[in-house]
Amino acid sequence: MxxxxxxxxxxxxxxxxxxxxxxxxxxxxxxDTDGWYEFVYEDFEAICAILGVRLKTRAVRLHGGGTRQKPCVYFRGFWSQGDGACFEAFYSHARSAPHKIRAHAPQDGELHRIADALQAVQKRNFYQLRADASHRGHYYHEYCMAISVERDSPTCQDMTADAEEAVTEALRDLARWLYRQLEREYEYQTSxxxxxxxxxxxxxxxxxxxxxxx
Structure with missing residues (x-):
């Protein structure tokens, strides 16, 4: 009753x-398990475009049917061993990247350092370096990125001895930077x-x- x-x-x-x-x-x-980090992702995409990093995309299904392309950016966090962020992308020289990144993020010294490092190694290689970053394994952190670097020289000139390491570390530093932004945003949203x-x-x-x- x-x-x-x-x-x-x-x-x-x-x-x-x-x-x-x-x-x-x-x-x-x-x-919302997805919405809280969308702003961080949007800013990251803009930063990648400035640095010459073209994010790869993957098709994701929409609720109403059909698909859309989503950048290949991944993370897992925030307090377990193996947590981190990574991305899949093609990289090539972007003109005036150090200047443009300072205009976009004037207070972010780490982004300035990454842009400067990429610019310096490109200059030593006549701005001909290219890289391909892909995800590998089951985790999501900077060391899950398989990065290959080559020099697109019309005369088949070899890249400098430091080129591969410099580009690889700069891209991994960019993944580390992304993870720190995600962590800060999560801490703010859950405060x-x-x-x-x-x-x-x-x-x-x-x-x-x-x-x-x-």
Missing amino acids: PRIVETTVYQLGELSTEAKEKARAWFRESM DAVVDEAIIANGYTFTASGRRFG
Whole structure:
């Protein structure tokens, strides 16, 4: 037989400290597992374009049918051994990359260093270096990138002795940079202040123990 049960519900600010933590944990578990890092990916794509890194793409299925092309960028995080980020791409010299990266990210010394390193090794090789980076294995970090480097010289001139290592390390440093941006964004999106703001904005209510009610 149906019966009416009355339950007292609370807004986040009315909960005890312990109940607030439970409410926040619920929200973090229910977060969009993809959407939080889209802004980081978009910025990374712009940075890659400046540096001469053309990201490879793969087809992904859409909910309504059909497919779209998505950049081959991968990560896993954030606190386990083997966590990291990697990407698949073709690299070639991009004119004025050091200047353009400073205009795009004036405070990011690591990006400046990567752009300068690529520019320097390209200059030593008459701007003829090309690279191909592909993912290998089951993990996602910079050492899962198989990187081959060659010199596209019309006279078949060999690349300098340091070229392969310099380009490889610069691309791996770029993957490390991406992982740090993802980690920072995740920490921000899951911080108490941001979670509390989202809970309040959505009008969620909870029982006295912090269990989601409505």
